[in-house]
Amino acid sequence: MVKVNGNYKSLKQNYLFANIAKKLSDYVEANPTAKIIKMGIGDVTQPLPKVVIDALVNASKEMGVKETFRGYAPDEQGYAFLKSKIADYYKNNSNVELSDREIFVSDGAKSDVANFTDLFSNDNTIIIPDPVYPVYMDSNLMLGRKIQLINGNDINGFLPMPTENLDGDIIYLCSPNNPTGAVYTKEQLQQWVDFAIDHNAIILFDAAYEAFIADPDLPRSIYEIPNAKKCAVEFCSLSKTAGFTGTRCGYTIVPESLMADGESLNKMWMRRQTTKFNGTAYIIQRAAEAVFTDEGLKACRTIIDYYRANAKIMTDTMSKLRIWHTGGFNSPYVWIKCGMDSWEYFDALLNDINVVGTPGSGFGRCGAGYFRLTAFNTTENTIEAMDRFSKLFK
């Protein structure tokens, strides 16, 4: 008789966005003329740059001609034309040298972050910051693993650090953080790298929001930290960098020098991916290549600056209203303290000023009493939403 993976039974259903959608549709039904401003979901809204569209169109046309048609990629982990562009990006942004063999192209950071856990024994303790992107927790709960939460709060600025008593084998870090927008400094990441090396632990570093970092002193890759190649894997994606949330392309860096338990994680990930994944579509890889051209990067920078200008409008408003907040400057997320239950705050904003955000409690226990706003709406709507905030909280 077939037996299922019993760990799935212990997973909580995450109704966060479903609950938000329900509350919103109920409100709209009762108030059909309300001018709702959505600052909830972390999805981009600006179209892809022309250089990327041109690459998509050209590659699509190639697929219709026998001489230029592409079947299975010669290297399932990514075409050389894209991997060399990603290596250049690391070199230029972070002064980090990567070989082609250290870069694995995929359909997105979510898949890779969640699947990378396959490489480890279930007999590990997993260190996860709270609040955080729920995928880290759920993908480990699916394997029945022991999880050690480390608390983010207004005292540590939602940047929990290793303490003397902390112990664990695999550490998730997300910087700039989703949902809080907080960014670790180099000194802070150095402490984490030192901790990992001392404990023979591995850091799984989620850099999905690195392109939002404006402060040149902040690290955009964990490999800017000495010794990180000996203890860290890095996940990144074009979703937020280049508006690829619906186009799907990510990349994972697994250094060749990275050993765990006497094994090469690079070779193990290669084995996992060649067995359980068949590569990213050729046309999508051509689009990703276009992102990393000078023209593509410039266009993406313009879009990110647009979102970041929205974030500044938001943080300026919060500062003026003396509402405790973090994020914003180096992140599309602004994380604010509610002074009440997160869901009550959600209801108040929806009912009183028709602004929709995301209750922080949906991202973990330590998110309770906090609230996430995103900078992905239009500038006009962002200004209007902040005006309404100012009137409500003045």
Added chain:
Amino acid sequence: MVKVNGNYKSLKQNYLFANIAKKLSDYVEANPTAKIIKMGIGDVTQPLPKVVIDALVNASKEMGVKETFRGYAPDEQGYAFLKSKIADYYKNNSNVELSDREIFVSDGAKSDVANFTDLFSNDNTIIIPDPVYPVYMDSNLMLGRKIQLINGNDINGFLPMPTENLDGDIIYLCSPNNPTGAVYTKEQLQQWVDFAIDHNAIILFDAAYEAFIADPDLPRSIYEIPNAKKCAVEFCSLSKTAGFTGTRCGYTIVPESLMADGESLNKMWMRRQTTKFNGTAYIIQRAAEAVFTDEGLKACRTIIDYYRANAKIMTDTMSKLRIWHTGGFNSPYVWIKCGMDSWEYFDALLNDINVVGTPGSGFGRCGAGYFRLTAFNTTENTIEAMDRFSKLFK
């Protein structure tokens, strides 16, 4: 200290295609003027139909305009426009009714076949035919599971059937089979469904090659068999149906009525996919939609007929030469008996007639002494290769 998944150590490296590539490049280096005909790798060669290219181009252009830009899909398991087309395809081809909630769109059947195992406990016995697509075996070995091989041979036509003594919990079936091209009849699949229901087992049915079935009496979906919705999951893909090996789109059917160990596999797969996958690119889903239009299906049919005509040239030759073989008529693969070691046969074909195929021993113990030829080359090359065969074996 971090501990890795020790099961990876027990995985054999599969050097099959690497070995073939090495032998081929050595031969070409020594014989630079040889006119090699490749009938080895199972990859398509004909370009995508115009209706699919048009869909790709149009969807790509939509991504460049604010009003039509798409971010995260509203349903990570596939856009409604594609799922309804897949449901129609099942209705028209197999008279099988599927609800939208039973269809999960992905980046390909390989990912889904390999990831679906996540839903089961490691305490299951896995029944796998030999020879077969190596992903079934490897994805279960990665979890340390007990595997029960069932033997294909020239007596059962490489279609192993359940026996009285057979016991197991999860059964992989691939029909039309990779690598043998053999296809189960409805009566045979009925025996497997009956076995699964008797044993409270689950069938994981790989239908990746269903579009090659020409014989109207052969089942193209396991759901053509009564009660299959109570015991089977089906994996399919556009890779071979529509030449999507480099475009990446597949779909998995998990019936809502399918229970395992008291749990809904449909709900479990939904939980797995929403946690560990972020959907297939919008433009790829639009291309897949175009495949399932009347024009798209007609164009794909023409391409498949082209490959199938090649297969007929091959099987006619083998019959004339009295070489035992299976596959071909309902499959792009022709599986022939070597009368010698598979690798010796490979060397002989390469050296004597400059034809490259795939040694059957690469697909499992029972593949030893057999050889796979594929029908994906041009008709001219297929005719030429068979002429060379005829001269060699006459």
